[in-house]
Amino acid sequence: MVSAFHSWNTMIYDVDRLRSKKILISGGLGFIGSNLARRLVDLGSVVSIVDSLIPEYGGNLTNIVDIQDRVKVNVSDVRDEHSFKYLIQGQDYLFNLAGQTSHLDSMRSPYIDLDINCRAQLSILESCRHYNPDIRIIFTSTRQIYGKPDYLPVDENHLLRPVDVNGINKMAGEWYHILYNNVYGIPAVALRLINTYGPGMRIKDARQTFLGTWIRNLVEGIPFEVWGGDQLRDYNYIDDVVDALLVAATSDQATGKVFNLGGHEIISLKDTAQLLVQVNGSGEYTLCEFPADRRKIDIGDYYSDYSLIHRVLGWHPYTCLAVGFRKTIDFYRKNINQYL
């Protein structure tokens, strides 16, 4: 990956608060974690990555091949309390990105999801409380915890009504962070991410986002399926999400708060597919009925109101879909074999 992929918005955060700082990224070999690591080493941070490298999850050593000499990698799982007790010591920041993100996996194996998204989060926070209470923690939550929206766009005042085990456990995990901030003074902030895409995203399957398989099929020249089609969505390009993580990390006004991210283009699934085909120059998709077992958890239209983080921290998404999709497709044209 080269810096041409970057569309940084460093104006909004204080680079001095990151330079030479010790930073731990859980899930750091995943899509978002590795892009964050790349940005941070370029800004002069001392980056350590911890990742379980579980094949079904997002971690992939290819993601850091260009920065492997500039980061320290520790393979361990967030459920391993012992390694985290050691790893968090001396760190200035923890970007706590590791998690189980698959809806289907959470319904099939609810205890695994519970152990990763609840128990491990508690144990990370307990480690910070006992061994490094001054560490700043940035937690990645998800818009999925809102469930089927009552109104659009969905702001942070919307009730949380998760529609799967994963959503419930992520909701709890988010709140543990806010609680430890409020009660123990461990500075923590949570961002509720929407569909994030870009170079490094998981395309092997739909465990992270349906966009992954769409892009894979496009690049491989295979038609892809669009379930439904009229549902409205928003998306964030990876560089915008990295911006948000860094502004949340470096702003005192973020502490103890929960912020939505969100996209500035609201687009139907069908039009998303159409745009991808157009950017790619070719490709086919078929519109299908929503499968019966998924219909129960279909949330219909969804897009986020990100005015709070804009107002408080100055963040807004920067990359338009046509540009982001082009960068992503170009990346997978070159690198698809490392992601299958």
Place this chain on the structure above:
Amino acid sequence: MVSAFHSWNTMIYDVDRLRSKKILISGGLGFIGSNLARRLVDLGSVVSIVDSLIPEYGGNLTNIVDIQDRVKVNVSDVRDEHSFKYLIQGQDYLFNLAGQTSHLDSMRSPYIDLDINCRAQLSILESCRHYNPDIRIIFTSTRQIYGKPDYLPVDENHLLRPVDVNGINKMAGEWYHILYNNVYGIPAVALRLINTYGPGMRIKDARQTFLGTWIRNLVEGIPFEVWGGDQLRDYNYIDDVVDALLVAATSDQATGKVFNLGGHEIISLKDTAQLLVQVNGSGEYTLCEFPADRRKIDIGDYYSDYSLIHRVLGWHPYTCLAVGFRKTIDFYRKNINQYL
């Protein structure tokens, strides 16, 4: 305990849907569970109780001494998946009342709270899904998951912002029930209880409610402490809560929903103490500063809006505080030794 303690409101629920029905009560030796069991055996239900009898929790065999020949007691813990797989089979209803309820215990031992209030709830629901998907489940949640209120009275549209580990885990436990209702069609309903008091409440310590220790001290003639004093609260007498559980169990309109309970008298802590002393005929209390370590989780005024359950299910609280306090104090004058 004698039937003079009862102030039933059987008009609002269909007794025929309970008579001869097989009913399992988890936490059935606790305060609420045992009062529910007594009502149900009187209505002709076939009642089984499951309780862990962990000394720090609410279970107490004294609670069912008058009905011990009419209920079946199984000592096992909700964390014991195996016993629940068996116990839920053939049951028409599960009143799922077992839980860890102490704020302090949840902060000291967050994993225990997680195992009881999250993991065990998931495993009970998984058991129901596999072995008895038609069972109706009534789950007791808590108003504590709302945290510090934005407005009063607090209705079900208020955001959930739990202020302790217990609140976060109860929030997740509640949502597992609603999720299994929505996705797997296991009929479930959740009630968010406020401070509940009455004969059988835990008075050994403040693990369930501060009212327990106040009443104990009153009966023992020892002054009790009121922290703060101006905070407004509402309370429910046990018989009203049993009414609510039964109307939630027997009404199809309750399925898949979450309802607040609430009191019809809003009263400050100071006035609550005053009323207790007055009902008791004597007693002393001192007003103290809120302890520093508790101030962080002090929620200020709190009282619930129970208009939704009133509108949908016809429930409202029936017992006024002066009457409820009298019944409770009278009970502990006679029975205090069994509750210390």
